[in-house]
Amino acid sequence: MCKGVVKLNEQKLKLIFSEALEIDPEIINDELAYNSIAEWDSIAHMALVAEIDDQFDIMLDTDDVLDMSSFSKAKEILTKYDITFE
Amino acid sequence: MIQPYHLTKQEKQEKLLKSLTELTDYHMENSAPYRAMIDKSGGFNQPSLLEDIPYLPVQLFKLMELKSVESEKVVKVLTSSGTTGQQVSKIYLDKETAAAQTKVLVDVMKPILGAKRMPMIILDTKSVLKDRRSFSARGAGILGFSTFGRKHFYALNDDMTIDWQGIEQFLAQHTGSKILLFGFTFMVWKYVYQEAVKSGQTFDFGDSVLIHGGGWKKLQDEAVSADTFKEELHRQLGIRRVHNYYGMVEQVGSIFVECSYGHLHTPSYADIMIRDPITFQPLPQGQQGLIQVMSELPKSYPGHSLLTEDLGTILGEDDCLCGWKGKYFSVSGRIPKAELRGCSDTFAFDRKGR
Numbered sequence: 276m277c278k279g280v281v282k283l284n285e286q287k288l289k290l291i292f293s294e295a296l297e298i299d300p301e302i303i304n305d306e307l308a309y310n311s312i313a314e315w316d317s318i319a320h321m322a323l324v325a326e327i328d329d330q331f332d333i334m335l336d337t338d339d340v341l342d343m344s345s346f347s348k349a350k351e352i353l354t355k356y357d358i359t360f361e
Numbered sequence: 362m363i364q365p366y367h368l369t370k371q372e373k374q375e376k377l378l379k380s381l382t383e384l385t386d387y388h389m390e391n392s393a394p395y396r397a398m399i400d401k402s403g404g405f406n407q408p409s410l411l412e413d414i415p416y417l418p419v420q421l422f423k424l425m426e427l428k429s430v431e432s433e434k435v436v437k438v439l440t441s442s443g444t445t446g447q448q449v450s451k452i453y454l455d456k457e458t459a460a461a462q463t464k465v466l467v468d469v470m471k472p473i474l475g476a477k478r479m480p481m482i483i484l485d486t487k488s489v490l491k492d493r494r495s496f497s498a499r500g501a502g503i504l505g506f507s508t509f510g511r512k513h514f515y516a517l518n519d520d521m522t523i524d525w526q527g528i529e530q531f532l533a534q535h536t537g538s539k540i541l542l543f544g545f546t547f548m549v550w551k552y553v554y555q556e557a558v559k560s561g562q563t564f565d566f567g568d569s570v571l572i573h574g575g576g577w578k579k580l581q582d583e584a585v586s587a588d589t590f591k592e593e594l595h596r597q598l599g600i601r602r603v604h605n606y607y608g609m610v611e612q613v614g615s616i617f618v619e620c621s622y623g624h625l626h627t628p629s630y631a632d633i634m635i636r637d638p639i640t641f642q643p644l645p646q647g648q649q650g651l652i653q654v655m656s657e658l659p660k661s662y663p664g665h666s667l668l669t670e671d672l673g674t675i676l677g678e679d680d681c682l683c684g685w686k687g688k689y690f691s692v693s694g695r696i697p698k699a700e701l702r703g704c705s706d707t708f709a710f711d712r713k714g715r
Contacts, residue, residue, distance in 0.1 A: 310436055310456050317437075317463075317504050318493055321513065328511060336476050337467055340508050 366685035462614030481510025484544030545575035565599035
């Protein structure tokens with residue numbers, strides 16, 4: 276896959292995070308973790324998972340919903356579904 | 362072997378004895394009121410049997426603030442449903458305990474629900490989740506089970522009327538997929554089933570599975586048995602698989618779910634004991650008494666061993682026809698209030714000791 280798409284996926288995921296969690300995209304980095312900010316709680320997590328399903332047109336497994344505990348973990352999980360990041 | 366229903370009696374006894382002893386020590390170190398109560402009732406010596414692990418009456422969480430973490434570490438507070446005017450339990454969760462609860466719930470339900478998330482209809486109102494830091498038992502249940510679902514649809518409006526049209530559309534959109542239904546026993550009966558009967562709605566939920574919990578008390582008052590519940594939901598709404606679970610806000614996660622033979626099972630993370638309502642001595646299999654629940658999960662609050670107000674009977678251990686190991690049991694209702702007051706002296710503790 277060309278570098279452009281890879282970069283796009285990262286941007287796309289950032290946008291999903293910022294919209295689902297209603298946070299400033301500026302604060303999203305690899306270390307951003309579940310329950311570390313008030314906005315990313317269990318309810319927002321469900322919204323986040325729904326957005327990821329829709330936008331990437333995949334269906335995350337139950338275990339992956341639980342494991343998605345940070346932004347970098349989200350990228351790692353998504354690679355299992357053939358979505359590539361740098 | 363199907364996890365987490367794989368441990369035999371001996372294996373489980375050893376595992377739980379170790380983890381529950383550690384938890385008791387931990388809570389004695391981290392919760393002064395808990396330590397005061399245990400000390401007052403004879404202290405805690407390394408037990409050799411699971412029945413020697415001390416237990417608290419579950420009602421205590423309505424009377425006292427019991428937690429084993431600093432307030433800054435609390436990320437979520439769970440409250441029992443309780444009707445207006447009634448005192449509610451408050452359960453304080455930190456990150457670690459909250460995460461363990463979610464993880465174990467998935468583990469416990471996976472043998473029934475599988476690893477793939479299903480389109481999910483929640484037979485409740487969305488407004489249950491309005492407050493994001495504090496959840497009722499209903500909210501906690503809905504959120505916990507939401508992990509198994511996708512495209513979550515709340516079937517009840519805020520005024521508790523049901524959105525038949527919405528359900529119809531949802532089913533049409535997901536024809537051919539297995540649908541997950543979740544709701545609380547009494548609400549499913551009253552606001553879904555009875556409404557369907559009243560308005561002459563018949564549905565076919567197709568290849569669906571309903572998970573419900575929250576207790577039978579109100580339905581027993583109306584003389585609705587578990588069998589009637591299942592038969593009627595099948596007849597009226599075409600719901601083919603129904604699994605009840607027994608759980609409480611004081612021990613979220615390690616719930617006891619019904620197998621295909623209709624028996625509630627203890628997973629490897631938890632166990633139950635039946636105690637005589639007067640002497641509190643453990644009762645053997647086949648005899649009805651008060652249910653004591655034990656769980657490895659409660660770390661942010663001392664709720665790992667609790668005596669409930671529910672009556673139940675152990676039906677067997679390691680030999681259920683479904684193939685799952687562990688104790689399996691039935692719940693037959695709640696102890697009448699009068700009796701409870703009669704023995705409440707036993708639970709008395711020195712509140713000045715806090």
